[in-house]
Amino acid sequence: xxxxxxxxxxxxxxxxxxxxxxxxxxxxxxxxxxxxxxxxxxxxxxxxxxxxxxxxxxxxxxxxxxxxxxxxxxxxxxxxxxxxxxxxxxxxxxxxxxxxxxxxxxxxxxxxxxxxxxxxxxxxxxxxxxxxxxxxxxxxxxxxxxxxxxxxxxxxxxxxxxxxxxxxxxxxxxxxxxxxxxxxxxxxxxxxxxxxxxxxxxxxxxxxxxxxxxxxxxxxxxxxxxxxxxxxxxxxxxxxxxxxxxxxxxxxxxxxxxxxxxxxxxxxxxxxxxxxxxxxxxxxxxxxxxxxxxxxxxxxxxxxxxxxxxxxxxxxxxxxxxxxxxxxxxxxxxxxxxxxxxxxxxxxxxxxxxxxxxxxxxxxxxxxxxxxxxxxxxxxxxxxxxxxxxxxxxxxxxxxxxxxxxxxxxxxxxxxxxxxxxxxxxxxxxxxxxxxxxxxxxxxxxxxxxxxxxxxxxxxxxxxxxxxxxxxxx
Numbered sequence: 001x002x003x004x005x006x007x008x009x010x011x012x013x014x015x016x017x018x019x020x021x022x023x024x025x026x027x028x029x030x031x032x033x034x035x036x037x038x039x040x041x042x043x044x045x046x047x048x049x050x051x052x053x054x055x056x057x058x059x060x061x062x063x064x065x066x067x068x069x070x071x072x073x074x075x076x077x078x079x080x081x082x083x084x085x086x087x088x089x090x091x092x093x094x095x096x097x098x099x100x101x102x103x104x105x106x107x108x109x110x111x112x113x114x115x116x117x118x119x120x121x122x123x124x125x126x127x128x129x130x131x132x133x134x135x136x137x138x139x140x141x142x143x144x145x146x147x148x149x150x151x152x153x154x155x156x157x158x159x160x161x162x163x164x165x166x167x168x169x170x171x172x173x174x175x176x177x178x179x180x181x182x183x184x185x186x187x188x189x190x191x192x193x194x195x196x197x198x199x200x201x202x203x204x205x206x207x208x209x210x211x212x213x214x215x216x217x218x219x220x221x222x223x224x225x226x227x228x229x230x231x232x233x234x235x236x237x238x239x240x241x242x243x244x245x246x247x248x249x250x251x252x253x254x255x256x257x258x259x260x261x262x263x264x265x266x267x268x269x270x271x272x273x274x275x276x277x278x279x280x281x282x283x284x285x286x287x288x289x290x291x292x293x294x295x296x297x298x299x300x301x302x303x304x305x306x307x308x309x310x311x312x313x314x315x316x317x318x319x320x321x322x323x324x325x326x327x328x329x330x331x332x333x334x335x336x337x338x339x340x341x342x343x344x345x346x347x348x349x350x351x352x353x354x355x356x357x358x359x360x361x362x363x364x365x366x367x368x369x370x371x372x373x374x375x376x377x378x379x380x381x382x383x384x385x386x387x388x389x390x391x392x393x394x395x396x397x398x399x400x401x402x403x404x405x406x407x408x409x410x411x412x413x414x415x416x417x418x419x420x421x422x423x424x425x426x427x428x429x430x431x432x433x434x435x436x437x438x439x440x441x442x443x444x445x446x447x448x449x450x451x452x453x454x455x456x457x458x459x460x461x462x463x464x465x466x467x468x469x470x471x472x473x474x
Contacts, residue, residue: 011038031112033111055083055192080168147263171194172195173194186221197227350407393429393449
């Protein structure tokens with residue numbers, strides 16, 4: 001069977017590339033090894049994890065928020081079987097939706113393992129189908145890394161996929177790795193009633209994020225009883241049969257019933273025939289591509305986690321579109337735009353653009369200004385009973401250009417989109433501060449942070465220096 005475009009992988013980058021190419025008139029095939037489309041994100045990543053986030057938040061709301069609002073229902077209990085049924089139902093709806101979109105767009109889906117036989121054809125493990133193509137997109141995603149630590153071969157040591165498959169809530173959970181995935185699961189399982197310990201080799205949680213935000217998260221974890229051992233490495237894990245003994249740091253140990261290993265993900269580049277196709281790749285960095293997402297072979301493209309840029313579904317969506325458009329004869333480059341960084345802990349964290357440390361490094365401390373507006377001064381946050389966190393804006397002072405935004409607190413992951421648009425539009429801090437925000441809403445926090453940055457806050461008292469200088473002569 002001959003196709004204009006063949007896509008290897010049916011995750012966010014792959015299915016997007018397939019649909020976009022079909023929209024542009026190409027005859028498209030997509031080879032996906034799993035029984036469901038959607039890749040890691042929809043099947044065993046973003047979607048099921050955030051379904052659990054919703055369950056965790058509902059428990060938190062019933063225990064800690066609803067009574068303050070006058071809604072008393074008694075002590076809530078977690079029905080983990082029902083939570084898992086809900087999670088599975090969400091996954092089924094979303095993956096089934098992709099299959100329906102393939103059908104609607106006339107994309108042919110081959111379910112099974114595929115690999116390059118040469119630069120113009122795929123071999124397929126479910127019979128000889130003779131799949132040839134004019135162009136191809138590699139979108140095989142990434143897989144969890146398992147570090148070489150003695151004892152991690154215990155069945156009690158699981159990656160994120162294994163944790164999502166649990167049918168019982170562990171009494172004690174150790175999370176190896178304090179990055180985004182580890183912190184999200186730590187937050188979820190504490191709400192589920194688990195005693196959670198995080199072990200991270202670096203000195204901070206989520207080290208790539210704004211330090212003020214991660215400091216807020218660490219304080220929140222401490223209040224909730226989540227223990228974080230930072231700057232310490234795990235050296236050995238022992239399975240006693242009834243539990244795990246985790247060795248870390250300088251002779252320290254802790255026991256748990258289950259251990260999540262979340263130290264990162266690596267691109268899936270082995271076993272897919274890249275060598276046969278002549279595509280250059282690195283086992284750690286992935287498939288090398290240019291701004292068009294073209295690989296070392298002119299008619300083969302790569303997008304998503306395997307291309308080694310961001311390991312995020314929303315960047316994979318855009319990369320899939322870019323790859324498909326170029327593969328169908330258009331000339332489009334992946335924009336160097338604002339990439340949102342959503343983190344679904346409690347409190348939520350979201351950032352876009354530069355962190356304060358990055359802005360200071362690039363522009364100098366004297367050439368940037370920061371505004372921070374706390375949720376405790378926002379009416380909508382107060383009335384919903386969730387006031388932890390703030391909105392922070394970062395801009396350079398020469399022209400007022402907005403450089404970055406960081407949000408900690410309720411609905412941060414939804415609110416960050418306004419900042420994405422502002423950064424892509426090269427907005428100034430004056431545009432942010434002078435814009436009109438609906439009242440009362442959480443979206444006012446962005447505007448208010450801009451006002452703070454400009455030194456003219458309305459709903460916060462002036463800074464002490466400014467207040468003391470505002471004397472009236474008589």
